[in-house]
Amino acid sequence: xxxxxxxxxxxxxxxxxxxxxxxxxxxxxxxxxxxxxxxxxxxxxxxxxxxxxxxxxxxxxxxxxxxxxxxxxxxxxxx
Numbered sequence: 084x085x086x087x088x089x090x091x092x093x094x095x096x097x098x099x100x101x102x103x104x105x106x107x108x109x110x111x112x113x114x115x116x117x118x119x120x121x122x123x124x125x126x127x128x129x130x131x132x133x134x135x136x137x138x139x140x141x142x143x144x145x146x147x148x149x150x151x152x153x154x155x156x157x158x159x160x161x162x
Contacts, residue, residue: 133145135159136161137160137162142155
């Protein structure tokens with residue numbers, strides 16, 4: 084009987100066919116940029132109303148600390 088011989092030939096063929104079918108049906112991953120929301124600056128958000136200043140070594144705009152803790156240089160006017 085050639086049962087084991089047929090089985091040994093059939094297993095790689097079935098495995099290869101299964102892998103080909105899985106590869107053909109799998110969708111590829113793709114990325115696309117998110118358009119986000121439209122931003123419209125209002126007069127209240129304008130940097131003309133609240134210029135960039137510093138308090139000590141911190142950047143300040145409209146009483147909000149900005150600059151992520153980076154020391155403000157001396158040429159930025161002090162508040």
